[in-house]
Amino acid sequence: MIPKLIRACEQYQMWAEATHLHSAYDQWDQAIITMMEHSPSAWRHDQFSLNITKVSNHDLWYRAMIFYLEEEPMLLNDLLKLLSNKVDLTKTTQVIKRTGHIALITPFLKSVQNQNIAAVNEALNEIYLQNEDYESLRNSIKEYDSFELTALAADLETHELLECRRIAALLYRKNKKFQKSIEISKKDDLHKDAMETVAESKDATMAEDLLRHIMNMEDKELFGAMLYTCYDLVKPDVALEMALALRSLGDVMPYFIQFVADLSKRVETVQKSTDDIKKKEEQKNEEAMNRPLDIGVDFMFPNMAQQMQPQNLAIMPAMGMNMQQQQF
Numbered sequence: 001m002i003p004k005l006i007r008a009c010e011q012y013q014m015w016a017e018a019t020h021l022h023s024a025y026d027q028w029d030q031a032i033i034t035m036m037e038h039s040p041s042a043w044r045h046d047q048f049s050l051n052i053t054k055v056s057n058h059d060l061w062y063r064a065m066i067f068y069l070e071e072e073p074m075l076l077n078d079l080l081k082l083l084s085n086k087v088d089l090t091k092t093t094q095v096i097k098r099t100g101h102i103a104l105i106t107p108f109l110k111s112v113q114n115q116n117i118a119a120v121n122e123a124l125n126e127i128y129l130q131n132e133d134y135e136s137l138r139n140s141i142k143e144y145d146s147f148e149l150t151a152l153a154a155d156l157e158t159h160e161l162l163e164c165r166r167i168a169a170l171l172y173r174k175n176k177k178f179q180k181s182i183e184i185s186k187k188d189d190l191h192k193d194a195m196e197t198v199a200e201s202k203d204a205t206m207a208e209d210l211l212r213h214i215m216n217m218e219d220k221e222l223f224g225a226m227l228y229t230c231y232d233l234v235k236p237d238v239a240l241e242m243a244l245a246l247r248s249l250g251d252v253m254p255y256f257i258q259f260v261a262d263l264s265k266r267v268e269t270v271q272k273s274t275d276d277i278k279k280k281e282e283q284k285n286e287e288a289m290n291r292p293l294d295i296g297v298d299f300m301f302p303n304m305a306q307q308m309q310p311q312n313l314a315i316m317p318a319m320g321m322n323m324q325q326q327q328f
Contacts (some may be wrong), residue, residue, distance in 0.1 A: 006018055020047075032055055035047070039071055051084070052083065068188060076108075077108045080105060117146060121140065141167065150171075165187075169182075178201040182197050211230075220251050231255065
């Protein structure tokens with residue numbers, strides 16, 4: 001009965017009714033197609049949302065995205081959020097990106113970025129860069145690492161804007177290319193970023209190179225900041241040498257106070273460990289001295305065990321025989 005009604009509705013172009021009958025007859029795919037092809041009279045967002053999640057032809061999901069982009073762009077993010085657990089996010093991003101309106105789905109991309117998918121991350125990074133939203137771009141790069149890092153860093157390295165070059169240095173640091181990151185930061189006089197990169201690298205050679213660079217600049221404040229930021233990587237003789245060269249012994253004193261304090265703690269720790277070892281050895285020796293001697297028969301009569309062996313017992317004369325021989 002329902003199929004006949006559907007054909008009648010289609011014959012008389014009663015598309016809203018035909019859509020309702022398709023949905024009631026569990027023909028969700030056809031209901032979606034009818035709404036997209038005859039949207040002026042058949043489409044309703046609530047009905048479309050109800051049917052789109054039940055379709056068997058998954059290509060309709062991506063057709064629906066284009067449909068909403070062209071006819072109901074303000075509802076596109078709602079549709080995408082409804083389908084977020086069903087669609088392929090990489091394909092979804094590529095489909096919208098080809099239209100040239102990827103920025104329109106920024107709210108949706110943000111809502112799924114926690115899945116750390118490369119296509120989503122790259123799309124958002126491009127959007128942030130175009131909008132000159134450097135803070136969001138920096139946070140995105142720090143929190144989500146699935147994207148073509150080297151290519152983005154190379155593009156930003158020679159960018160005319162300082163913040164872009166700064167982000168390029170961050171990308172190289174994230175990719176463990178510490179020396180490249182430091183060079184970019186030094187060129188732009190971003191010495192704080194360079195110090196943080198050195199500290200993250202845990203490389204004493206890089207620390208000394210940057211410290212000598214700061215010494216050549218004769219900047220005492222940066223010298224003190226470097227000693228504080230990279231304290232674990234700076235050797236005391238190097239720190240003293242450069243402090244003398246800068247005539248800045250006052251700036252190096254906090255470093256040496258901390259160094260002496262740490263050295264004292266290490267000495268105390270070693271001394272305590274040594275004392276503990278000595279106490280354990282003394283206790284062990286004392287227990288050995290107080291232990292009673294375990295003297296057995298073998299110690300008192302060393303030859304008895306040999307005489308008591310079966311072959312020796314066989315050749316020993318019996319007690320009675322010996323006495324009889326003495327009588328004769």
